[in-house]
Amino acid sequence: xxxxxxxxxxxxxxxxxxxxxxxxxxxxxxxxxxxxxxxxxxxxxxxxxxxxxxxxxxxxxxxxxxxxxxxxxxxxxxxxxxxxxxxxxxxxxxxxxxxxxxxxxxxxxxxxxxxxxxxxxxxxxxxxxxxxxxxxxxxxxxxxxxxxxxxxxxxxxxxxxxxxxxxxxxxxxxxxxxxxxxxxxxxxxxxxxxxxxxxxxxxxxxxxxxxxxxxxxxxxxxxxxxxxxxxxxxxxxxxxxxxxxxxxxxxxxxxxxxxxxxxxxxxxxxxxxxxxxxxxxxxxxxxxxxxxxxxxxxxxxxxxxxxxxxxxxxxxxxxxxxxxxxxxxxxxxxxxxxxxxxxxxxxxxxxxxxxxxxxxxxxxxxx
Amino acid sequence: xxxxxxxxxxxxxxxxxxxxxxxxxxxxxxxxxxxxxxxxxxxxxxxxxxxxxxxxxxxxxxxxxxxxxxxxxxxxxxxxxxxxxxxxxxxxxxxxxxxxxxxxxxxxxxxxxxxxxxxxxxxxxxxxxxxxxxxxxxxxxxxxxxxxxxxxxxxxxxxxxxxxxxxxxxxxxxxxxxxxxxxxxxxxxxxxxxxxxxxxxxxxxxxxxxxxxxxxxxxxxxxxxxxxxxxxxxxxxxxxxxxxxxxxxxxxxxxxxxxxxxxxxxxxxxxxxxxxxxxxxxxxxxxxxxxxxxxxxxxxxxxxxxxxxxxxxxxxxxxxxxxxxxxxxxxxxxxxxxxxxxxxxxxxxxxxxxxxxxxxxxxxxxxxxxxxxxxxxxxxxxxxxxxxxxxxxxxxxxxxxxxxxxxxxxxxxxxxxxxxxxxxxxxxxxxxxxxxx
Numbered sequence: 001x002x003x004x005x006x007x008x009x010x011x012x013x014x015x016x017x018x019x020x021x022x023x024x025x026x027x028x029x030x031x032x033x034x035x036x037x038x039x040x041x042x043x044x045x046x047x048x049x050x051x052x053x054x055x056x057x058x059x060x061x062x063x064x065x066x067x068x069x070x071x072x073x074x075x076x077x078x079x080x081x082x083x084x085x086x087x088x089x090x091x092x093x094x095x096x097x098x099x100x101x102x103x104x105x106x107x108x109x110x111x112x113x114x115x116x117x118x119x120x121x122x123x124x125x126x127x128x129x130x131x132x133x134x135x136x137x138x139x140x141x142x143x144x145x146x147x148x149x150x151x152x153x154x155x156x157x158x159x160x161x162x163x164x165x166x167x168x169x170x171x172x173x174x175x176x177x178x179x180x181x182x183x184x185x186x187x188x189x190x191x192x193x194x195x196x197x198x199x200x201x202x203x204x205x206x207x208x209x210x211x212x213x214x215x216x217x218x219x220x221x222x223x224x225x226x227x228x229x230x231x232x233x234x235x236x237x238x239x240x241x242x243x244x245x246x247x248x249x250x251x252x253x254x255x256x257x258x259x260x261x262x263x264x265x266x267x268x269x270x271x272x273x274x275x276x277x278x279x280x281x282x283x284x285x286x287x288x289x290x291x292x293x294x295x296x297x298x299x300x301x302x303x304x305x306x307x308x309x310x311x312x313x314x315x316x317x318x319x320x321x322x323x324x325x326x327x328x329x330x331x332x333x334x335x336x337x338x339x340x341x342x343x344x345x346x347x348x349x350x351x352x353x354x355x356x357x358x359x360x361x362x363x364x365x366x367x
Numbered sequence: 368x369x370x371x372x373x374x375x376x377x378x379x380x381x382x383x384x385x386x387x388x389x390x391x392x393x394x395x396x397x398x399x400x401x402x403x404x405x406x407x408x409x410x411x412x413x414x415x416x417x418x419x420x421x422x423x424x425x426x427x428x429x430x431x432x433x434x435x436x437x438x439x440x441x442x443x444x445x446x447x448x449x450x451x452x453x454x455x456x457x458x459x460x461x462x463x464x465x466x467x468x469x470x471x472x473x474x475x476x477x478x479x480x481x482x483x484x485x486x487x488x489x490x491x492x493x494x495x496x497x498x499x500x501x502x503x504x505x506x507x508x509x510x511x512x513x514x515x516x517x518x519x520x521x522x523x524x525x526x527x528x529x530x531x532x533x534x535x536x537x538x539x540x541x542x543x544x545x546x547x548x549x550x551x552x553x554x555x556x557x558x559x560x561x562x563x564x565x566x567x568x569x570x571x572x573x574x575x576x577x578x579x580x581x582x583x584x585x586x587x588x589x590x591x592x593x594x595x596x597x598x599x600x601x602x603x604x605x606x607x608x609x610x611x612x613x614x615x616x617x618x619x620x621x622x623x624x625x626x627x628x629x630x631x632x633x634x635x636x637x638x639x640x641x642x643x644x645x646x647x648x649x650x651x652x653x654x655x656x657x658x659x660x661x662x663x664x665x666x667x668x669x670x671x672x673x674x675x676x677x678x679x680x681x682x683x684x685x686x687x688x689x690x691x692x693x694x695x696x697x698x699x700x701x702x703x704x705x706x707x708x709x710x711x712x713x714x715x716x717x718x719x720x721x722x723x724x725x726x727x728x729x730x731x732x733x734x735x736x737x738x739x740x741x742x743x744x745x746x747x748x749x750x751x752x753x754x755x756x757x758x759x760x761x762x763x764x765x766x767x768x769x770x771x772x773x774x775x776x777x778x779x780x781x782x783x784x785x786x787x788x789x790x791x792x793x794x795x796x797x798x799x800x801x802x803x804x
Binding site: 018019021034035181182184188255260264265266269 | 616619706
């Protein structure tokens with residue numbers, strides 16, 4: 001009865017959430033992969049042939065689908081890059097040990113090199129031990145800070161300067177909403193960008209699944225019978241994200257394209273709101289004399305005039321940050337502060353003074 | 368209900384052991400409301416609300432040598448915030464008259480009536496309630512002029528630049544053409560029919576409400592132009608604005624946020640937008656209404672405001688704005704509205720002038736057009752490489768965002784912004800009543 005609107009031959013099995021198209025399984029797989037290919041080509045994600053690129057692999061659906069599609073696309077369209085799976089072992093019993101087994105199988109299935117970096121070897125603490133110390137509240141702060149650095153360090157070990165992560169459209173839409181809700185302007189400007197190279201990390205990070213719906217990722221994994229691990233982290237019902245997540249789900253019911261529309265809005269904020277051009281404020285005010293923002297802009301300039309010290313962050317009143325990069329005095333890792341956040345946290349753990357860590361968490365901490 | 372406890376009653380109840388039961392500010396009266404961790408008496412609370420309001424009234428203070436009286440247009444939905452703003456504005460103007468023997472401004476209150484869209488008995492009941500409320504307001508606030516304008520009048524607004532200029536230059540005697548069968552209109556259908564046709568082509572209630580909101584705003588702006596009002600006052604509370612911000616983000620209008628929520632000039636014309644309640648939460652405004660005994664002057668009853676009824680529609684049929692309002696009306700999320708509004712207010716544009724000149728305004732919402740960020744990036748790359756070819760990028764936009772232009776409307780992307788293309792998706796050619804300047 002219901003024919004696939006693309007091939008006009010097979011029976012339609014899938015309704016695409018993006019546009020309500022009813023299509024068949026094989027057309028779905030093709031369209032899904034083609035969209036990721038388009039994303040890669042248009043954003044010039046693999047500029048250099050012969051480059052080695054890391055895929056942040058957790059064994060979950062997103063990173064498994066990422067690895068599977070990239071392998072297929074690399075063969076089909078000849079990007080000429082080599083993929084390496086990079087996994088982080090947070091040391092969470094009953095979660096990470098099992099998912100790492102999945103990653104190990106993936107490495108064989110996709111014929112990719114695998115590198116696992118452990119929190120215990122890097123920091124001397126597993127997340128199990130951290131949670132024992134600080135409790136379940138706020139432990140995600142530690143994990144988040146540790147993971148970001150661990151990924152960088154792992155890639156460095158592999159002599160790689162580009163990490164791909166499996167963030168999907170739903171993740172990004174949630175983050176956009178979340179950053180509005182917590183009033184995090186600097187992050188709001190960055191979170192929808194497909195490729196980031198932050199001042200505190202020379203590592204390039206890209207999200208090739210940025211336009212892929214979570215639903216379609218699950219479906220793709222299901223149709224291709226991918227081997228993935230689907231348990232939530234035992235420690236982290238991330239409360240604040242959960243709030244944004246349920247809001248997004250409700251919006252998606254009303255208008256399924258909402259996820260993509262929020263991503264689109266987020267992209268516009270990136271380029272217009274917090275771009276480097278912001279300093280061209282004089283011109284702007286001349287045209288737009290509504291008084292909006294003129295004060296804020298002065299603050300930025302004021303800050304620029306003051307000589308940047310070693311590794312400091314100036315937080316201007318409008319929330320924009322001007323960062324200068326130094327090196328952590330402790331571990332030598334890049335940091336905007338004299339001592340990097342991971343070292344601060346490890347220090348606090350070692351001093352068995354858990355509360356300090358949380359308060360020093362600054363922007364990372366979500367209460 | 369046998370017994371009804373109002374918020375004022377609750378506030379009057381003795382709190383905790385009466386150790387320090389005096390208002391934190393005046394230290395004289397017993398506190399009646401706890402506001403931002405401060406227990407205040409009702410007088411001090413009203414002072415607080417009025418102070419927040421007065422901050423936005425700087426341009427409308429009595430000035431020594433001002434020649435003419437400014438005209439302000441106050442848009443009212445007859446809701447709680449609208450009535451509160453009306454009351455405070457009335458107080459503010461009366462104070463000017465009392466102290467300076469004249470006022471710097473006159474206020475025209477306009478209610479946009481969209482009850483005709485409900486249809487049937489619903490229309491009659493809703494229209495009667497609105498009329499009754501307007502009548503009460505007229506009696507109480509004698510300094511102001513009140514008018515009710517049906518939403519479909521947007522189809523009676525003379526279109527085109529020349530027409531608008533004409534209206535502005537000839538100041539007096541301009542009225543809308545209310546005759547049911549206007550001979551000037553090219554097609555025979557009435558404005559209401561046109562509006563209904565437009566809405567019926569849209570694919571969801573969310574899209575309909577989106578365009579109704581846009582039409583309402585544009586009609587208010589056109590009315591302000593016609594009546595030579597130099598500013599338009601909206602009673603949006605911080606709670607409402609937070610919902611607006613996230614709703615517009617959800618509709619894909621992130622690019623237009625500053626125009627949508629900031630006070631000041633708009634791309635629509637010289638009128639400035641003022642939202643004097645942007646720092647007050649909905650619950651604070653509701654308390655103000657309670658303390659001033661203004662509930663009878665709003666179309667929303669006190670019970671409905673404090674305990675909003677479940678939306679009468681299915682979850683799937685809600686609108687994006689409704690979901691967002693519900694989210695911020697939820698007590699556990701109310702505190703987040705500050706963050707959202709303040710963050711959104713800080714967003715600005717780096718390339719305003721360039722963008723408006725190059726891309727123009729959206730034919731539907733009238734705000735500056737957006738540009739596919741990837742196309743811009745591509746252009747930069749292409750410019751550096753000296754290459755060319757952007758047809759490919761256009762296709763990809765349709766492919767990735769799944770926003771294919773309807774057949775025969777390939778140029779739509781250049782005329783309609785992303786959010787408006789989304790809301791009119793599948794509608795085909797539409798009869799849109801307002802043009803940009």
